[in-house]
Amino acid sequence: MTATIRTSGLTKRYRRVTALSECTISVPEGRISALVGPNGAGKTTLLRLLAGLAAPTAGQATVLGGTPRQDPAYLAGIGYLAQDIPLYRRLTARDHIGIGAHLNPRWDSESVRARLGGLKIPLDRPLATLSGGQRAQVALTLTLAKRPRLLLLDEPLAALDPLARRSFLATLAEAAVQEDGAAGGDLTIVLSSHLLTDIGRVCDHLILLASSRVQLCGDIETVLAQHRILTGPRKDTTAIARMHAIVREDTTARQTTLLLRLGSPVIDPAWAIAEPSLEEIVLGYMSQDNPAYGTGHQAARLSAVGEDR
Amino acid sequence: MTWVTWRQYRYQGALAAALFAALTVVLLITGLHVAQLWHSALARCATDGSCANLAGTGLSLQSPVLTTLIVGTSAVALLPGLFWGAPMVAHELETGTNQFAWTQSITRRRWLAVRTGWLLLAAAVLAGAVSALVTWATGPDSALYADAFQINRFDVTDIVPVGYAVFAMALGICAGTLLRRTLPAVAVTLAGFVGIRVLTAQWLRPHYMTPVTGYYKLTRLYAPKGSYLSVSQGIVGPDGKPPVAGLGGYVFNGGPIPTVCAKAIQNPAPCMAAHGYRAFLTYQPASRFWAFQGIETAIFVILAAILLGFTFWVLLRRDA
Numbered sequence: 001m002t003a004t005i006r007t008s009g010l011t012k013r014y015r016r017v018t019a020l021s022e023c024t025i026s027v028p029e030g031r032i033s034a035l036v037g038p039n040g041a042g043k044t045t046l047l048r049l050l051a052g053l054a055a056p057t058a059g060q061a062t063v064l065g066g067t068p069r070q071d072p073a074y075l076a077g078i079g080y081l082a083q084d085i086p087l088y089r090r091l092t093a094r095d096h097i098g099i100g101a102h103l104n105p106r107w108d109s110e111s112v113r114a115r116l117g118g119l120k121i122p123l124d125r126p127l128a129t130l131s132g133g134q135r136a137q138v139a140l141t142l143t144l145a146k147r148p149r150l151l152l153l154d155e156p157l158a159a160l161d162p163l164a165r166r167s168f169l170a171t172l173a174e175a176a177v178q179e180d181g182a183a184g185g186d187l188t189i190v191l192s193s194h195l196l197t198d199i200g201r202v203c204d205h206l207i208l209l210a211s212s213r214v215q216l217c218g219d220i221e222t223v224l225a226q227h228r229i230l231t232g233p234r235k236d237t238t239a240i241a242r243m244h245a246i247v248r249e250d251t252t253a254r255q256t257t258l259l260l261r262l263g264s265p266v267i268d269p270a271w272a273i274a275e276p277s278l279e280e281i282v283l284g285y286m287s288q289d290n291p292a293y294g295t296g297h298q299a300a301r302l303s304a305v306g307e308d309r
Numbered sequence: 310m311t312w313v314t315w316r317q318y319r320y321q322g323a324l325a326a327a328l329f330a331a332l333t334v335v336l337l338i339t340g341l342h343v344a345q346l347w348h349s350a351l352a353r354c355a356t357d358g359s360c361a362n363l364a365g366t367g368l369s370l371q372s373p374v375l376t377t378l379i380v381g382t383s384a385v386a387l388l389p390g391l392f393w394g395a396p397m398v399a400h401e402l403e404t405g406t407n408q409f410a411w412t413q414s415i416t417r418r419r420w421l422a423v424r425t426g427w428l429l430l431a432a433a434v435l436a437g438a439v440s441a442l443v444t445w446a447t448g449p450d451s452a453l454y455a456d457a458f459q460i461n462r463f464d465v466t467d468i469v470p471v472g473y474a475v476f477a478m479a480l481g482i483c484a485g486t487l488l489r490r491t492l493p494a495v496a497v498t499l500a501g502f503v504g505i506r507v508l509t510a511q512w513l514r515p516h517y518m519t520p521v522t523g524y525y526k527l528t529r530l531y532a533p534k535g536s537y538l539s540v541s542q543g544i545v546g547p548d549g550k551p552p553v554a555g556l557g558g559y560v561f562n563g564g565p566i567p568t569v570c571a572k573a574i575q576n577p578a579p580c581m582a583a584h585g586y587r588a589f590l591t592y593q594p595a596s597r598f599w600a601f602q603g604i605e606t607a608i609f610v611i612l613a614a615i616l617l618g619f620t621f622w623v624l625l626r627r628d629a
Contacts, residue, residue: 070417071416075412075413075416080412088409091316099313102312103310103415104413105414
């Protein structure tokens with residue numbers, strides 16, 4: 001299977017801040033990938049680098065077989081939806097359809113009209129007069145009308161109420177199926193979000209960033225299969241750390257709870273073993289931000305999860 | 310991209326066209342009235358041969374409204390730069406819409422080039438049209454008082470307003486790109502434009518070419534033929550230098566009265582003339598009017614090109 005996105009050592013530094021550090025990921029074609037991580041983890045930076053809006057300080061990215069850059073052919077393959085869904089608020093949806101039609105080679109005006117008509121969103125009112133949910137739908141529909149092969153969505157769900165969120169994700173899921181083969185390949189989607197339950201519903205791939213580094217990257221099934229939660233009486237964990245990577249350790253007076261990435265199938269039967277939810281895994285890695293739970297070294301080692309497939 | 314530019318600027322364009330139409334009506338009415346006065350005065354003076362002294366006959370071709378309006382048109386060169394140029398990049402950056410625009414299948418260079426091109430053209434056409442109108446409406450007055458070369462007339466007629474408009478637009482776009490905020494960009498454009506205009510009009514313009522100096526007797530009035538731009542004037546003594554030691558407190562034509570004329574303080578001119586003192590006027594003659602229009606236009610167009618080159622350089626290298 002070919003990778004739509006492949007980066008190695010991608011790094012972005014602003015004057016003093018490192019927004020993204022040594023990011024090495026790969027997203028296979030056709031995946032809907034969830035990009036998660038705490039605020040300031042580098043999610044937006046990664047998406048902007050992939051969209052060609054910013055240039056990396058170091059490292060390379062290969063997207064759709066090319067380097068992200070200012071080039072009509074490259075940009076035609078990318079659908080990018082920025083945070084806060086910026087559109088021209090004084091222009092109407094119809095104006096935006098016209099703009100898209102004039103600036104893109106594979107533009108599909110008909111699908112926009114049909115989709116917005118189906119959602120009962122007026123075409124000839126300034127976007128400022130629409131609700132946030134409607135604007136998000138307009139923005140997503142416009143991004144899809146470009147018929148991209150890779151969709152990069154930066155927190156598109158953040159401003160939406162649960163109902164609008166569901167409708168947005170429905171449009172997205174529908175597009176992922178419909179766009180098959182439209183431009184010679186499956187549509188790949190990378191979607192950043194904080195809303196783990198919503199993501200679990202539509203995504204089949206996960207990229208987890210924390211402290212500007214990649215903590216996890218792989219198919220969600222694989223990620224789930226590689227992690228276990230161990231609960232047992234409080235005791236020394238050095239024996240278990242020799243065979244498995246301890247992602248997170250919670251200790252109370254009597255009990256120890258561990259989130260493990262399995263290194264081998266063998267686990268000491270003294271522990272009670274449970275399969276973690278995606279949310280538990282993500283939160284486990286995010287709390288590594290806290291130096292008590294992990295080091296940069298450990299994080300770098302863990303980023304190999306799913307890479308060997 | 311042209312269609313996109315038009316879609317975004319059509320309301321501003323329509324507003325500018327409406328204001329221009331209103332200005333045209335007012336200037337046409339007053340201008341036709343002035344032209345009529347001027348031609349009837351010319352016809353009258355031709356019959357009695359007094360045309361050489363027409364300016365002294367009390368003929369008035371001005372009205373307070375017209376004068377104010379004409380001076381006010383110097384803002385026409387600035388306004389497109391303020392209201393279209395400064396927000397062109399800055400407003401996109403403020404609202405984040407640049408992320409929409411620059412991820413369509415178009416390079417940032419083309420986005421910037423087309424938009425900049427159309428706005429420059431719009432500003433130049435608007436300034437040129439208003440200038441043509443003003444040049445026509447002030448024609449009789451400039452001819453009567455020979456003041457085409459004066460500040461406030463030179464600056465709003467013929468081709469220099471086009472140069473100013475192109476410069477203001479470039480300055481607005483550049484300031485908006487560098488500052489990333491519309492309001493500061495507007496302020497910088499306003500201050501920068503006024504500053505550079507005052508600097509060139511007051512200090513640079515008189516020195517575009519080596520001025521001509523005319524010497525004349527103190528006892529009679531002297532003015533070069535036609536409209537000229539005065540650089541300096543004063544009195545020189547027989548040694549070619551201005552009078553130095555004089556009678557304390559007494560001044561004639563901006564210079565001290567030499568001691569030899571101490572007895573003629575009330576009317577020192579004949580005495581000073583008798584002792585070899587002469588008046589001089591350093592000026593740019595009327596024949597250089599078009600050369601000066603061309604030089605000043607070129608200066609502003611070159612400044613605009615530098616600003617735009619810098620804008621492109623910054624915007625194409627910087628992260629969006």
